[in-house]
Amino acid sequence: xxxxxxxxxxxxxxxxxxxxxxxxxxxxxxxxxxxxxxxxxxxxxxxxxxxxxxxxxxxxxxxxxxxxxxxxxxxxxxxxxxxxxxxxxxxxxxxxxxxxxxxxxxxxxxxxxxxxxxxxxxxxxxxxxxxxxxxxxxxxxxxxxxxxxxxxxxxxxxxxxxxxxxxxxxxxxxxxxxxxxxxxxxxxxxxxxxxxxxxxxxxxxxxxxxxxxxxxxxxxxxxxxxxxxxxxxxxxxxxxxxxxxxxxxxxxxxxxxxxxxxxxxxxxxxxxxxxxxxxxxxxxxxxxxxxxxxxxxxxxxxxxxxxxxxxxxxxxxxxxxxxxxxxxxx
Numbered sequence: 001x002x003x004x005x006x007x008x009x010x011x012x013x014x015x016x017x018x019x020x021x022x023x024x025x026x027x028x029x030x031x032x033x034x035x036x037x038x039x040x041x042x043x044x045x046x047x048x049x050x051x052x053x054x055x056x057x058x059x060x061x062x063x064x065x066x067x068x069x070x071x072x073x074x075x076x077x078x079x080x081x082x083x084x085x086x087x088x089x090x091x092x093x094x095x096x097x098x099x100x101x102x103x104x105x106x107x108x109x110x111x112x113x114x115x116x117x118x119x120x121x122x123x124x125x126x127x128x129x130x131x132x133x134x135x136x137x138x139x140x141x142x143x144x145x146x147x148x149x150x151x152x153x154x155x156x157x158x159x160x161x162x163x164x165x166x167x168x169x170x171x172x173x174x175x176x177x178x179x180x181x182x183x184x185x186x187x188x189x190x191x192x193x194x195x196x197x198x199x200x201x202x203x204x205x206x207x208x209x210x211x212x213x214x215x216x217x218x219x220x221x222x223x224x225x226x227x228x229x230x231x232x233x234x235x236x237x238x239x240x241x242x243x244x245x246x247x248x249x250x251x252x253x254x255x256x257x258x259x260x261x262x263x264x265x266x267x268x269x270x271x272x273x274x275x276x277x278x279x280x281x282x283x284x285x286x287x288x289x290x291x292x293x294x295x296x297x298x299x300x301x302x303x304x305x306x307x308x309x310x311x312x313x314x315x316x317x318x319x320x321x322x323x324x325x326x327x328x329x330x
Contacts, residue, residue, distance in 0.1 A: 001041040003050060007057050010045065013187060014251035017194040021247075024198025025205075028305045029150040031198065033105035035191040036066040040113055043184035044169075052166040053129045054111070063110035067184065068100035072155060082174055085158065087116040087126055094163040096128065096136075104153040106132070106139050113169075114158070123174035129167045136161035147304035186262060188312075190250050193269040196277040196309045197243040203302035204236045207284045210291060210299075223287075232287050236280050243273045267319050275316050277306040 002008025
């Protein structure tokens, strides 16, 4: 993901999707941590100049980064509002104080991209690069979700965290259309689609093996011979084929910088691929029975992980409302 000037391969979205989709089939949590790492680097390398704190190749090689945008009181940054985290100007640079939510992968991160508002007379939104181990940063063990349990998406508090001036990478007046984070958001959608597609692939793979091997005595054949089972498996594979079509098309639109396609297809990926994953794994649970709910089997874990797709921004009701307003002209 690093730019070529920093010794990286500067891979495109299609390549990153292939990597994430493959990794997600083995470990969705690792894939999720990498989704955040990839999307932040995609944004950083799109800036006019690469951020000063990361110019040293040793500062980035093998070190993970994530963006801390959401806050417990504000909720998802996608819903608007000023962040509660405040950056105060000092003689040495800046001092940040606040609280962030969902710091996915925080135990393994080296860098944090933190959104804050400045204490200027006219409110400003700013983004700072901060080492994860900077003085004043504390991790709170609040993560207790149904799925993605190992992601350690904890809350983080910042108390008078000292940040040098050259770690401020972007600043703009609050309330104006933001020019920062657009690349990050696009990559986020494309990569999350690949991740949740990968989860479903593992779930259906386990279920197919179970149906082939399970031979009830009253049936005298494997469950795989039943038309009802074949119908569900066929439905899942058709959905996965559609996922791949959407993901390939979206990556192509990003490469071509076709904004109209990007906007439309990002919505399709969120609704169909990311949010739709939980429905697909639920269909598999319906035919797997008790075995599918056993914690020793992949399907149980895949379904819990798939449930997390629906809470990723942008949320489905916002997308549906926007589409409805556009269609109705209101």
